Amino acid sequence: MTTTPEPARRDTDHRRTEIAAAARALIAERGFEGLRTRDIAERVGINIATLHYHVPSKEALVELVAQSLRDEFKAQHLRRSRDGLAALEVLRLEFADFRETLAGREAFVVMSELSERARRDPKVAAVMQPLQAFWHGQIAEILARGRADGSFRADLDPAAAASMVIGGMIASQRSPGDNLVNFDRVAAELERAVRNPAPQHSGLLP
Amino acid sequence: MTTTPEPARRDTDHRRTEIAAAARALIAERGFEGLRTRDIAERVGINIATLHYHVPSKEALVELVAQSLRDEFKAQHLRRSRDGLAALEVLRLEFADFRETLAGREAFVVMSELSERARRDPKVAAVMQPLQAFWHGQIAEILARGRADGSFRADLDPAAAASMVIGGMIASQRSPGDNLVNFDRVAAELERAVRNPAPQHSGLLP
DNA sequence: GCCATTCTCCATCAATTGATTGATTGTCTC
């Protein structure tokens, strides 16, 4: 790998992917404060100059990391088909998606870190904000559908409840103890929190 | 202030407070990545060497910031008396407390930043974790009380629901639009999410 | 008045860090 010089072909995309992966790992370990271009280059097994050849600046590097995370979430979301499922079932798919991200740990930590950074880095915000808006919108839509078909509470505010759902999932990771166990408990509670306590019959209303 | 030399009395505590305040403001503006001891000293109006006289190292400085935030939250929590209030009323006090923190903006951002940093800085974790545990425990207790007296759902999981409440409050700040408006919407939704849809009469149960 | 203590600043260090320069190697095209 490192000793045998790889074929000097046009693998800029490949190198950028490697760099993004190394950067993500380091961000997960030390946060943005501890992120050093040298460390990234070392982990990839290349010279700093080579790193700068593929990614011109640290700013561009952070943007690259944000994009790589966004692409991963997009791909993950598309992996599970939502066709013809009831609102509650789709909500459970969202839980499953997030649970999967949690299991890998790294992606979740990097996402938290990026969300924080997006507060003052417009380039990162430009990547993360649409992602978060999409996520929030998806869940709000699920909740609105469930409210309409009577499976969720009639007094549900879809947008506000979406924040509650997302926030609950994230906050479940701040408690001590096993991460996945905590998540499952909160997910179950979220389900009870949005379900209709007095579900309608499938028929019409007067 | 800067021209007139202040009386060189034993005001180390005062200086440390000033330093903590300046550090908090700078963390809110630029995050931990952008936190420079020189900038803090400049904002306080003292020399870097003087800063290091009062706070020996940057590590100690971060710890100081964490402590100052913890003390503020403690003081804020004690300001409102909870005596003799119903569970729902106490929950609303928690909402009011958080809303107050939000209005100041800085404390909320610094808290988020510190929570992130606590992940890999044991000294920060030692300050922040008990604080978060206390907050979570308080809310879980309120929820358990409300469940017991029938004002909250009977199938409530207090610990999980506490994560949901805290997470919802925090997540309300990630949505676009006015922060306080978003918070109020989510707080109202959280209230509906935990309330008992079929409240008992005030009498006994068989 | 004298001295210890506290607080402050000027000057400076040593290390770190993002970035660049110039040269080298291998591959593809013609």
Place this chain on the structure above:
DNA sequence: GAGACAATCAATCAATTGATGGAGAATGGC
């Protein structure tokens, strides 16, 4: 094989940054 291009590295720069040493000024106790 000559030229163009992609990819890589060793060496180095300039700026930043946390931290220190030593000296000066104000205060309080005696």
